[in-house]
Amino acid sequence: MTPAARVQAAIDILDDILEGTPAEKALTGWARRSRFAGSKDRAAVRDHVFDALRRRNSAAFVGGDLTGRGVMIGVLRQDGADLNVVFSGAGYGPAPLTEQETTAPVGEIPLDLPEWLQDPMRSSLGAAFEATHEALRGRAPVILRVNLRKATRAEAQSALLQDGIETRPMDLVDTALEVTAGARRIKLNAAYLEGLVELQDASSQALVAQLPLEQGLKVLDYCAGGGGKTLAMAGRADATFFAYDALEHRMSDLPARAKRAGVAVQVVENPVTTAPYDMVVCDVPCSGSGTWRRAPDAKWRFAEDDLAQLEATQAEILDQAKKLVAPGGVLIYATCSVLSAENTAQIDRFVENFPDWEVQWQRQFALSEGGDGFFGAILRKK
Numbered sequence: 001m002t003p004a005a006r007v008q009a010a011i012d013i014l015d016d017i018l019e020g021t022p023a024e025k026a027l028t029g030w031a032r033r034s035r036f037a038g039s040k041d042r043a044a045v046r047d048h049v050f051d052a053l054r055r056r057n058s059a060a061f062v063g064g065d066l067t068g069r070g071v072m073i074g075v076l077r078q079d080g081a082d083l084n085v086v087f088s089g090a091g092y093g094p095a096p097l098t099e100q101e102t103t104a105p106v107g108e109i110p111l112d113l114p115e116w117l118q119d120p121m122r123s124s125l126g127a128a129f130e131a132t133h134e135a136l137r138g139r140a141p142v143i144l145r146v147n148l149r150k151a152t153r154a155e156a157q158s159a160l161l162q163d164g165i166e167t168r169p170m171d172l173v174d175t176a177l178e179v180t181a182g183a184r185r186i187k188l189n190a191a192y193l194e195g196l197v198e199l200q201d202a203s204s205q206a207l208v209a210q211l212p213l214e215q216g217l218k219v220l221d222y223c224a225g226g227g228g229k230t231l232a233m234a235g236r237a238d239a240t241f242f243a244y245d246a247l248e249h250r251m252s253d254l255p256a257r258a259k260r261a262g263v264a265v266q267v268v269e270n271p272v273t274t275a276p277y278d279m280v281v282c283d284v285p286c287s288g289s290g291t292w293r294r295a296p297d298a299k300w301r302f303a304e305d306d307l308a309q310l311e312a313t314q315a316e317i318l319d320q321a322k323k324l325v326a327p328g329g330v331l332i333y334a335t336c337s338v339l340s341a342e343n344t345a346q347i348d349r350f351v352e353n354f355p356d357w358e359v360q361w362q363r364q365f366a367l368s369e370g371g372d373g374f375f376g377a378i379l380r381k382k
């Protein structure tokens with residue numbers, strides 16, 4: 001496909017998304033209908049679509065219209081591309097620019113956030129609002145976690161380099177490597193297949209590094225999902241790990257991932273039967289607002305009612321999970337959100353409702369630190 005044909009494909013997919021189709025479904029549908037597209041074409045089209053979604057409002061303004069075409073004109077204009085080359089009508093590319101499209105409208109460029117979220121984001125982030133908004137408009141770095149059971153960070157780096165995957169150590173935490181070249185080869189690489197590294201954001205790793213993990217502890221990952229936190233914890237300590245999730249199927253990959261990482265994890269159907277635990281980790285369902293640069297479609301789909309519902313679920317999970325903690329044990333709360341309603345407000349409410357618990361540590365990780373926006377708290381029973 002020519003570069004212009006890739007832009008036209010992105011325009012069609014964006015139209016589909018703007019009509020309500022989820023981004024992944026729209027991309028898969030296009031790929032199925034477009035057998036002529038190779039893997040490089042698919043990757044380039046995906047990048048266009050995701051860039052456009054991250055900057056949907058500002059690009060629609062700069063491009064003159066909230067349509068696939070308008071948003072793509074806006075994104076390319078923001079990036080300083082020569083629009084007349086792309087919009088020439090040649091090689092399955094988009095039709096030439098109309099008179100109206102040749103100049104960007106003047107006026108205040110809107111934020112790339114849904115209207116209702118702008119005040120909650122501002123009040124949650126304070127001085128970090130502008131930088132966070134800007135970071136969410138850009139692409140996310142690819143970050144690996146080194147499994148310290150199998151390799152040091154330097155050993156993992158040289159193993160990856162043998163396959164042309166270049167990385168640099170991140171300051172945020174001693175296990176994190178940012179991939180600077182060769183990211184598309186990671187899942188085929190021996191270091192990954194042999195469990196030396198896993199894909200995991202640096203803020204999640206940094207939270208795990210803060211946990212009071214010790215040999216012999218009994219630890220429950222109460223919202224285990226694919227097991228990212230369980231595996232990160234198991235990479236750091238010789239504890240006994242249990243994994244639970246209300247949706248059991250979400251843990252289906254966990255046994256294979258644990259085997260690859262060389263760690264033992266017991267998946268449980270009912271965490272009460274093996275309670276109590278010295279540590280219960282609640283990586284609760286959340287808005288994902290700290291990760292919207294990775295999943296920009298979610299930013300535009302997230303509604304005020306969703307936030308209210310999530311807050312209730314998060315409080316309920318904490319309430320259930322606290323009952324599973326052994327005397328003297330800790331309860332961990334984590335979200336990949338930057339909204340205080342899901343973070344500090346949940347913790348404040350918890351210690352107010354349950355005065356026999358106290359906050360031992362809490363931290364909001366900012367996108368400016370290199371990882372995703374993330375929050376963690378350690379609660380201990382007094």
Ligand SMILES: C[S@@+](CC[C@H](N)C(=O)[O-])C[C@H]1O[C@@H](n2cnc3c(N)ncnc32)[C@H](O)[C@@H]1O
Nearest residue numbers: 223224225226227228229245246247283284285
């Ligand atoms: C943020 S995800 C967990 C991600 C996972 N910890 C990881 O690192 O890969 C939240 C998980 O909580 C689960 N969940 C939702 N409600 C729950 C509940 N009431 N009890 C336990 N798990 C729940 C969801 O199914 C989802 O897998």
